[in-house]
Amino acid sequence: MMKFVVWIMSPDRELSDRWYRLFSRERFNAVVFPNLAAMGQVPHGEWGLAFVEISAYGLAAPEALKIFLNGRKNISVIAFSKPEKATNSQISGFLE
Secondary structure: OOOEEEEOOOOOOOHHHHHHHHHOOOOOEEEEOOOOOHHOOOOOOOOEEEEEOOOOOOEEOOHHHHHOOOOOOEEEEEOOOOOHOOOOHHHHHHHO
């Protein structure tokens, strides 16, 4: 059986805890990380979905996401941000 994990990465602990409770309540295996460096510990063969906050302390640049995803073919990422925290150029970079 395939192990599927939901990773949550946000420097906002309250936000991370809300996402964690939501996914855990639905019986997903959820793991919270405070930053992208800590999330780098995820083994390359893991399957899952990562919710990653765009922020200076989280995912600061599209290049950081590319580095994290390099060699990880089984992970999908949903990047999110508060409207006032991300510029249009940052959003465009993450979409590329």
